[in-house]
Amino acid sequence: xxxxxxxxxxxANTDLVIRVPRLPRPGETVTGGEFRIVAGGKGANxxxxxxxxxxxxxxxxCIGRDHFGDAAxxxxxxxxxxxxxxxxxxxxxxGVALIMVDARGENLISVARGSNDALLPxxxxxxxxxxxxxxxxxxxxxxxxxxxxxxxxxxxxxxxPVVLNPAPAQPVPLALLRQATxxxxxxxxxxxxxxxxxxxxxxxxxxxxxxRAAGVAHVLVTCGSxxxxxxxxxxxxxxxxxxxxxIDTVGAGDCFSxxxxxxxxxxxxxxxxxxxxxxxxxxxVTRPGAQSSMSSRREILxxxxxxxxxxxxxxxx
Numbered sequence: 267x268x269x270x271x272x273x274x275x276x277x278a279n280t281d282l283v284i285r286v287p288r289l290p291r292p293g294e295t296v297t298g299g300e301f302r303i304v305a306g307g308k309g310a311n312x313x314x315x316x317x318x319x320x321x322x323x324x325x326x327x328c329i330g331r332d333h334f335g336d337a338a339x340x341x342x343x344x345x346x347x348x349x350x351x352x353x354x355x356x357x358x359x360x361g362v363a364l365i366m367v368d369a370r371g372e373n374l375i376s377v378a379r380g381s382n383d384a385l386l387p388x389x390x391x392x393x394x395x396x397x398x399x400x401x402x403x404x405x406x407x408x409x410x411x412x413x414x415x416x417x418x419x420x421x422x423x424x425x426x427p428v429v430l431n432p433a434p435a436q437p438v439p440l441a442l443l444r445q446a447t448x449x450x451x452x453x454x455x456x457x458x459x460x461x462x463x464x465x466x467x468x469x470x471x472x473x474x475x476x477x478r479a480a481g482v483a484h485v486l487v488t489c490g491s492x493x494x495x496x497x498x499x500x501x502x503x504x505x506x507x508x509x510x511x512x513i514d515t516v517g518a519g520d521c522f523s524x525x526x527x528x529x530x531x532x533x534x535x536x537x538x539x540x541x542x543x544x545x546x547x548x549x550x551v552t553r554p555g556a557q558s559s560m561s562s563r564r565e566i567l568x569x570x571x572x573x574x575x576x577x578x579x580x581x582x583x
Contacts, residue, residue, distance in 0.1 A: 269322040270531040273400040274524075275390060275417040276309015277382040277408035278327045278342070278352075279361035280334040281516070281556055286366050289374045298366070305341045306363055306556040307382070308406040308433060311517045315524025316404065317345050319546060320563040321531060324348040324396045326417070328385035328409075330360035335381070341557070351393040355381045361408075371512035371551060377408065377434070385409045387416035398424045401531035404523060406431040407438070418445045427530065431523045432459060444481040448530070450523045452488045470495050471502050486526070486540065488519050488547070494540055505540050508548040508573060517556030522547040525566065545569040 284298035305314075309327055317323045325347050329335040331354050338360060342349050361380040367373045390397075390413060397403060403421040405414055405428065414430075421428045422445045430446035432438055435458035443449060443459070456464040462473040464487075474485040474497035487495040493507040525546035529539035549561035549569060561569075 269320060270401045271399060272316050272321040272402050272404060272527050272531055273324045273396050274309055274313040275326040275405040277307040277361055278310040278329050278338045279307035279363045281306035281363045281365050283365045283367060286368055288368050289366055304555040304558055305338055307361055308408045308520050311520035311556045312404050312524040313347050314345050314557045315521045315560045316528050317347050318560050318562045319525045319528040319566060321528045324351060326351040326390060326393050328353045328355050328381045330358055330381040331356045332360055335360040353389050355384045358384050365516060367514050371515045373516050379408060382409050385413050387413050390416045394420060397421055397426060400426050402427050402429060402527045404429045404527045406433055407436060415442055418442060429523055429527045440480055448484045448486060449482050450486045450488060452519055456487055488522050494544055496540060505544055507544055510548050510552050512551040514554045515551050517559055518547045518551050521550040521560055542566060
């Protein structure tokens with residue numbers, strides 16, 4: 267298989283993770299168990315997910331010149347990710363996320379963005395050759411919005427499809443959303459974008475349809491165990507999630523976005539691309555950590571075969 271090129275623009279963090287029996291309420295202390303330090307950050311997570319799922323990945327990011335940053339860059343290189351466009355910043359510390367994960371796999375996350383905030387539009391401009399030649403650009407919102415806007419603008423100008431993961435949840439200008447080919451919010455992010463309740467199935471559908479009516483080409487809402495709600499030109503379609511024992515949902519949405527970008531870059535149908543990404547994300551929640559939980563292409567294909575779905579390799583790739 268000729269690996270298709272994907273470029274990811276986004277954040278890189280170090281995740282400090284504590285497993286707790288339940289998530290604390292405001293003002294409450296809950297004694298935790300296992301503590302782990304793992305590589306994270308939505309951009310880096312998605313880059314790793316895409317690389318393991320079969321793409322050739324280049325990463326645009328800003329990472330501090332500190333111990334956490336050195337470890338992050340080394341980890342990306344071990345994943346065969348091109349770090350040519352990773353800027354190293356001496357003035358600001360690398361991003362850090364504090365994460366609690368409960369017994370059901372649900373999580374509570376707080377992020378100190380650090381050097382991620384120093385990723386500027388000019389850094390994206392410097393990577394124009396890689397953007398222009400990519401089959402897909404993948405970007406999130408843990409970096410300055412001006413930088414996100416520049417990445418999307420350049421991709422659109424050069425007819426490179428964009429997967430925009432609007433996370434963490436925040437208002438995003440409609441003009442920016444319209445430039446994305448695919449929008450991949452979860453239910454919380456969908457609510458932030460539309461102002462509509464997105465807790466019930468009908469509420470999710472109504473909110474996704476609102477974005478579609480406003481000019482977003484494809485809305486793919488990640489709904490955890492309920493699966494994926496896709497709203498496109500032909501209406502709304504749900505894709506069920508496999509039943510698995512979730513132990514850690516951190517990074518599941520990133521895994522979906524990264525794997526979906528890979529399948530789309532390979533010219534798969536929307537149904538095949540979504541099935542591929544759903545299978546990848548379902549595997550990731552059965553393992554701890556963010557990047558460490560991302561599934562390999564072989565695992566994804568095996569899961570699709572086991573579920574009766576078909577995802578044939580194309581000889582022209």
